[in-house]
Amino acid sequence: MIKYLLPSSLLQAPPESGEASTGQTGSYATAIHTASAGAWQHVRMAAWLSLPIGLLGLLPSLFVLQVYNRVISRGGNATLIAMVAGVLVFLGIEWWLRRKRAKALREAGAEIDYHVSQALLASMLQRPLLTLEQRPASQWLQLFRDVGAMRSSISGGLAGAFMDIPMVLLALIVIGIVAWPVLPVILVAMVILGILAWWWADEVRTGRVEEIAQARALDRTTTEVCNARTTLKVLGHDQAVRQTWQTSYDQWLTESFSKNGELENAREASTMLLSFFSIAVITVGAIAINSQWMSIGSLMAVNLLASKALGPIAQLAGNWRSLARAHDATRRLQTVLQEPVEPAPQNLQLPRPQGRLRLEQVSFQYHAGHTPLEQVSLEMGPGGLHAIVGRNGAGKSTLGKLLAGLYRPTEGHLFIDEYDLAQFSRVDIGQWIGCLSQQVYWFSGPIIESLRMVNESATDAQIVAACQLSGAHSFISRLPQGYQTTLGEGGAGLSAGELRKLALAQLFLRNPSVLILDEPSSDLDFESETALLQALLKIASKHTVVVITHSVRVASVAQKIYHVCGDGQLEVGTPQQLLPKLFGVRPAQASEHTQTPASDTLQEEAA
Ligand SMILES: Nc1ncnc2c1ncn2[C@@H]1O[C@H](COP(=O)(O)OP(=O)(O)OP(=O)(O)O)[C@@H](O)[C@H]1O
Numbered sequence: 293m294i295k296y297l298l299p300s301s302l303l304q305a306p307p308e309s310g311e312a313s314t315g316q317t318g319s320y321a322t323a324i325h326t327a328s329a330g331a332w333q334h335v336r337m338a339a340w341l342s343l344p345i346g347l348l349g350l351l352p353s354l355f356v357l358q359v360y361n362r363v364i365s366r367g368g369n370a371t372l373i374a375m376v377a378g379v380l381v382f383l384g385i386e387w388w389l390r391r392k393r394a395k396a397l398r399e400a401g402a403e404i405d406y407h408v409s410q411a412l413l414a415s416m417l418q419r420p421l422l423t424l425e426q427r428p429a430s431q432w433l434q435l436f437r438d439v440g441a442m443r444s445s446i447s448g449g450l451a452g453a454f455m456d457i458p459m460v461l462l463a464l465i466v467i468g469i470v471a472w473p474v475l476p477v478i479l480v481a482m483v484i485l486g487i488l489a490w491w492w493a494d495e496v497r498t499g500r501v502e503e504i505a506q507a508r509a510l511d512r513t514t515t516e517v518c519n520a521r522t523t524l525k526v527l528g529h530d531q532a533v534r535q536t537w538q539t540s541y542d543q544w545l546t547e548s549f550s551k552n553g554e555l556e557n558a559r560e561a562s563t564m565l566l567s568f569f570s571i572a573v574i575t576v577g578a579i580a581i582n583s584q585w586m587s588i589g590s591l592m593a594v595n596l597l598a599s600k601a602l603g604p605i606a607q608l609a610g611n612w613r614s615l616a617r618a619h620d621a622t623r624r625l626q627t628v629l630q631e632p633v634e635p636a637p638q639n640l641q642l643p644r645p646q647g648r649l650r651l652e653q654v655s656f657q658y659h660a661g662h663t664p665l666e667q668v669s670l671e672m673g674p675g676g677l678h679a680i681v682g683r684n685g686a687g688k689s690t691l692g693k694l695l696a697g698l699y700r701p702t703e704g705h706l707f708i709d710e711y712d713l714a715q716f717s718r719v720d721i722g723q724w725i726g727c728l729s730q731q732v733y734w735f736s737g738p739i740i741e742s743l744r745m746v747n748e749s750a751t752d753a754q755i756v757a758a759c760q761l762s763g764a765h766s767f768i769s770r771l772p773q774g775y776q777t778t779l780g781e782g783g784a785g786l787s788a789g790e791l792r793k794l795a796l797a798q799l800f801l802r803n804p805s806v807l808i809l810d811e812p813s814s815d816l817d818f819e820s821e822t823a824l825l826q827a828l829l830k831i832a833s834k835h836t837v838v839v840i841t842h843s844v845r846v847a848s849v850a851q852k853i854y855h856v857c858g859d860g861q862l863e864v865g866t867p868q869q870l871l872p873k874l875f876g877v878r879p880a881q882a883s884e885h886t887q888t889p890a891s892d893t894l895q896e897e898a899a
Pocket residue numbers: 422425658659660662664682683684685686687688689690691
């Protein structure tokens with residue numbers, strides 16, 4: 293049955309896809325197929341249960357037939373009581389079987405939801421940063437909602453209607469036996485309802501494309517407005533945004549309203565047709581009774597049987613929309629799940645590198661065509677503080693992301709010690725290369741839990757030491773609940789500088805060989821920047837520290853400066869060589885406020 297509810301082409305395991313350079317193309321491509329195979333046993337169970345349910349569904353009509361033909365004419369009350377008792381018992385059994393069938397279908401839906409949701413989340417987290425950045429959050433949310441659409445097509449009313457189709461056949465057989473003169477009327481009714489259901493299915497399907505496009509546009513706008521709510525408040529010019537949102541909303545509402553209207557028409561028309569055919573059955577039946585071709589009991593029974601025969605077909609017409617939605621959802625999910633992901637973690641304990649980074653003829657080009665780096669070769673570390681500088685948009689963060697293994701070079705190779713980074717997943721690389729990005733996102737919840745998230749085995753002493761090193765300990769200590777303070781979404785409740793210090797503490801807790809920090813001091817006050825520089829200098833004695841910065845103070849204490857020129861080229865030199873040219877100052881002037889700590893405040897276990 294899954295085959296009918298979901299696009300059958302997707303339920304076959306896709307052919308082995310050609311492996312991309314990452315080696316993991318389509319590793320989740322079979323997720324829907326696997327989930328459907330898992331759900332199949334529940335669906336099969338539901339299908340088997342449908343047979344006795346179908347048979348028991350005939351009982352009320354046979355009961356009516358017997359009451360009219362035997363009980364009323366012969367006045368046998370004892371027979372009636374026995375028959376009622378029997379029917380009640382069988383109704384109880386039918387109710388129990390129906391509950392079991394509904395549970396089996398729910399389990400089938402849950403099986404699909406569970407596996408596909410997990411595959412979707414894993415594939416989202418495991419895809420290269422560059423492709424991750426290309427799909428907005430609203431589209432990811434839509435995909436997770438799509439999983440729900442798949443589930444409800446299996447466990448909702450539509451699946452029940454499909455399961456009841458065998459009942460249609462049984463009902464027709466009984467009608468043929470007890471009331472053959474009305475059989476043609478019912479067959480004609482079935483054909484008309486079937487044609488209408490098919491025709492509406494096509495209507496729904498063709499209209500869905502436009503409706504989906506409008507719904508997506510609305511989702512995108514709504515997500516952006518929600519993300520930018522504080523900015524809008526600050527700027528105080530929400531009128532333009534309201535206008536954009538309203539336009540998008542109106543377009544979606546108009547489309548959805550007209551599609552809903554068509555479906556309502558389909559549903560109402562089905563109900564009216566059922567009533568019409570009921571009258572037609574009674575009329576033909578009455579003529580047949582008058583001609584003594586059948587009894588009144590048969591007519592009463594056939595009235596009940598007709599609803600059993602026509603009900604599932606009428607229900608299908610009303611449920612096409614959810615079938616169309618499930619089809620679209622499954623196709624979208626399948627496309628996304630087939631997209632390339634990064635290699636899976638190697639789970640191999642390799643010797644920890646010392647932290648020597650080497651770029652060999654590396655070029656990097658964005659899909660849009662921009663090439664921030666062209667044939668760049670360089671070496672950093674092991675150890676030491678290295679500053680990457682350059683004008684806005686020159687390509688500093690791009691270089692940082694390449695060094696962190698977040699972007700893969702378009703050409704050339706990148707090594708950490710003797711290892712080529714191309715062979716590792718981001719999870720593997722993450723043990724050795726830690727990265728603090730320009731935008732820090734903090735998860736809601738107690739501070740201590742978010743800190744522990746990055747290193748579950750960290751002791752309390754190590755967490756406190758990492759916070760002391762990053763400068764977070766002093767402000768956390770002043771909070772009434774200290775480390776147990778619960779922060780809101782995105783770290784609401786703390787300042788940008790405080791959040792940056794917390795993110796730094798997380799980075800220190802991971803204790804990587806190489807630390808890459810993208811503008812770590814951008815939100816920090818003068819004193820905090822001084823403290824950070826002292827901490828970084830100390831860490832740089834044992835680790836390779838790469839800082840992307842616009843700060844002349846940071847650049848002045850670096851062992852080497854890497855100037856990203858913006859034309860794809862890179863200039864390397866000491867602060868003495870490059871500071872006067874790039875910042876117009878001498879290193880001594882820039883670093884006069886930065887002294888290495890007199891006492892050893894660095895907690896070795898944290899770094
Ligand atoms: N995901 C992306 N897709 C396409 N182009 C991008 C992407 N990210 C950055 N760019 C482009 O690449 C160039 C370098 O960006 P990058 O973020 O590396 O600059 P930067 O030197 O770090 O700038 P800033 O000092 O402003 O942070 C920019 O021109 C930018 O428009």
